[in-house]
Amino acid sequence: MSKLPMDVITDILYRLPVKALVRFKSLSKPCCFLIDDPDFIRDHLNRSIQTRSNLNIILKGLHLYSVEFDALDTAVPLDYPLSNGAGTEAFGSCNGLLAFRITEKNLALYNPSTRLFRRLPVSEIDPPPGESCKSGYVFYGFGQDVKTDDYKVLRMAQFNQNDDEDGEGYFYDYEVKVYSLKNDSWRKITKLPPYLRFMFQFFYHLLHRRGYGVLAGGVLHWVMPPRIELGMRNRIVGFDLGTEEFVEVPQPECANKNYLLDVGVLEGCLCAVCNYDQVSVDVWVMKEYGVKESWSRLLSVQKTRAINTLTFLKPLAYSKFSEKVLLEINNQKFAWYDLQKKKMRSVKIGGSPGTFGAEVYVGSLIPIEDQKRKENEKQNEQGVQKNRNRNKRDDFLSQGFKLVL
Structure with a gap:
């Protein structure tokens, strides 16, 4: 190894999975210094994204599971230090980081x-002052502000009247807060669009966990369900993580007006999923973010004997050579869709839960440790060591005096 040029070693390390790199940090100080270098971490992540390597799928049910994308054979329980039984939810992923909700007050970021x-x-959810209401449904989102290289968590809390039976909560503004990893603090967003009051619809959001924001183009996305009685149709709602403002997102011209809209993402591109009465589904891709004319229909799926109803469909990832797309169907199964042959093939993954939500994440070395916490732990360790040394000295002196006496 000592005879190999450093650029050759670096090129080899770029091609390795993250778990191997973590082990190889103990090989030598130069290797450890290289693997911990921010430029190496960034370039390794970019290479993984470009080559579609180091990809994994997280399955979100009563418990969390991880599946290697290249194999797609076995779901392994995700072991994480914040495990809280069946209560932990993963509400977003970005550059290998997962955002966890243990409770409404207990949130965390984790690199598996x-x-x-x-x-x-902790940031409390505060009802509007002077109002008799309670906290209702809470929307979450997680992503990166590319311009500032900051990772952010968005929380939108809805409020209901205490006697509101359906929990729709038209009466109050949401409380919207953004957490910044760089600042390690929350900030309240006060400039809110009027339509935000109509974001929540009970069955739409609870049935398929649609409260998690979809990240594309540096913007988190949700769908505001149609409300025919109010003259409101499907609408994609966006929150720009850079400007920290809500934005209008253009929609594709779907085949007809009677459809249920959902959103997804494929390799950073926003997807619109148009579901026509659970009989057929179109998936559109926005190739240039924010440009309405760049919407292009990627695929169309019809119900079959094996899939007699299409209640839910979500695109997850392209195959290695982009000839297929992996789909999650009805929160119960996976299928490869061949873009040329326009056919589906089921994928069976052993050990997966009966029902789940799926999300793709890439293995990375992105650090998220709290430097203040590390410094405090170091100071505590130093204090403990000083106390041990002091106790040893006192014991020695005590024994010495005993000998003299």
């Missing part, structure tokens, strides 16, 4: 490849 985690500071 390095097993590093970071608890977010």
Whole structure:
């Protein structure tokens, strides 16, 4: 190894999975220094994204499971230090980091490849002052502000009247807060669009866990369900993580007006999923973010004997050579869709839960440790060591005096 040029070693390391790199940090100080270098971490992540390597799928049910994308054979329980039984939800992923909700007050970021985690500071959900209401449904989102290289968590809390039976909550503004990893603090967003009051619809959001924001183009996306009685149709709602403002997102011209809209993402491109009465589904891709004319229909799926109803469909990832797309169907199964042959083939994954939500994440070395916490732990360790040394000295002196006496 000592005779190999450093650029050759670097090129070899770029091609390795994250778990191997974590082990190889103990080979030597130069290797450890290289693998911990921010430029190496960034370039390794970019290479993984470009080559579609180091990809995994997280299955979100009563418990969390991980599946290697290249194999797609076995679901392994995700072991993480913040495990709280069946209560933990993963509500977003970005550059190998997962955002966890343990409770409404207990949120955390976790890198499953390095097993590093970071608890977010507690931020209370405060009802409007002077109003008799209660906290209702809470929307979450997680992503990166590319311009500032900052990772952010968005929380939108809805409020209901205490006697509101359906929990729709038209009466109050949402409380919207953004957490910044760089600042390690929450900030309240006060500029809210009027339509935000109509974001929540009971069956739409609870049935398929649609409260998680979809990240594309540096913007988190949700769908505001149609409300025919109010003259409101499907609408994609976006929150720009850079400007921290809500934005209008253009929609594709679907085949007809009677459809249920959902959103997804394929390799950073926003997808619109148009479901026509659970009989057929079209998946559109926005190739240039924010440009309405760049919407292009990627695929169309019809119900079959094996899939007698299409209640839910979500695109997850392209295959290695982009000839197929992996789909999650009805929160119960996976299928490869061949873009040329326009046919589907089921994928069976052993050990997966009966029902789940799926999300793709890439293995990375992105650090998220709280430096203040590490410094405090180091100071505590130093204090403990000083106390041990002091106790040893006192014991020695005590024994010495006993000998003299």
